Amino acid sequence: MTDSRFSKYQNENQSWVSFLENRVPMSSCHGEHHTKWLVIGAGLTGLSAARRLAKLNPDDTVMLLDAREIGQSASGRNSGFAVAHSHFPGHFDAKLVKGYERIDRLNIKGLDILRSEVSNNNIECDWQEDGFYHAAADKKSLMACDDFIDYLEHRQINFKTILQEELKEQLGTSWYQKAVKVSEGVLINPTKLLFGLAESIPKNVTLYENSPVITLSGKKQITLKTPHASIKADKVLMACNYEATHLNHLKQKILGITLTGSFTRRLTDEEFDSLGKASSWGVLSLHGGGATLRLTKDRRIALRNTAEYNKGKLFSVSQMATRIQIHRQAFENRFPQLKAVPFEESYSCVEGVSANKTNFFKKLSDNLFVAGGFNGSGISKGVAFGTALAEYASSETSELISDCLQCPNALRMPPSPMLGVGARFLIRQRFNGVGKDR
């Protein structure tokens, strides 16, 4: 039995994983099982949940199932900006301070947990902890830049304003007119991070890859079916992002949007020297959903620059062609001196968003819990929410859990076939001008 909803993630449209040595996946789940704990999805949320469950319940066994191979989801294909402070578009609003603080507590907690996991387990993931740039190239994003500066000042968050000339010296591009460099925040190689987390999984967790949960039923005890296994679980934690809808949860509340990006080949010494002083860096756009840029530790430029509704699917190789042209234009706009540098890898990936940008953290029934939907900013939050979900399901109490529980309810989206129309409208509105990068 196969399930087409979970196919097409390997062998095409890859991302950071293409530059790493082949990793042998863990085996898929076969046969009949009974487990106290089961986590669906081994992205950052699921891996963090499984790690925390294992610690809190050392005598129990935890099964962790992923539909695909580790690193193939948003957690392994993202741009690698692990934020300490979120960027909230618009003017600073004193009435929203409690909300700003709650989100940043979650970011910082997630980052703290991640930092200790990386350090305690010697995970080599190109961890670079000196913040990153939020940059503005056009009039609209310059206004967003001023709003952000005002916000950072009100919140007393450390940052530095950098103007075009200095940016050129640091990054080798004159494209941006102004930027703020927020001092806290970490750049990572997301796939290396996931591989490291999977490798250092606690002993009482068993990770199964290529094992999609196809059905989930039952109240007191949950029965889950995969193509080759039947599992009874006392408690189930769902960490499967927008694909929770395939299991009949969060329908009309979470939507998968498809993002794309490209990596250059490694730069030569001469090309690298044309990029200014900093040896690796990250730039987030102040244009809502605009291009994100990295100069990676292995000297590639990575650029992510489109966001569309594609029914929660990756783009085919042929569909990628038009998106790659957009990447190319954005790349050459920024680095005319690197016009001759080809892309080596392009990819798409799907992320869960909600209409009102809320996140999901819920007890769906006595023994079924869900977390996810991070609207494009889920490295720090995924770790925080996953950890909190394990604590919540283990009947613990913590500030982390109560922060997660305060997520506002998601606005309902229309049912199919209107969902597609509504989704396209929502994405166009939120990411207006994405890809045009002005």
Ligand SMILES: Cc1cc2nc3c(=O)[nH]c(=O)nc-3n(C[C@H](O)[C@H](O)[C@H](O)COP(=O)(O)OP(=O)(O)OC[C@H]3O[C@@H](n4cnc5c(N)ncnc54)[C@H](O)[C@@H]3O)c2cc1C
């Ligand atoms: C291109 C891109 C760039 C991004 N850049 C950044 C960034 O720079 N900084 C940032 O903070 N965030 C970024 N994000 C967002 C961030 O990557 C996500 O919010 C985060 O990784 C979500 O983690 P997750 O574990 O909740 O979900 P996922 O990483 O999507 O993991 C869910 C897992 O569940 C599995 N699954 C689904 N259904 C089933 C099932 N039925 N059975 C078994 N397994 C199942 C999937 O295979 C998947 O592995 C980006 C996202 C994208 C797509």
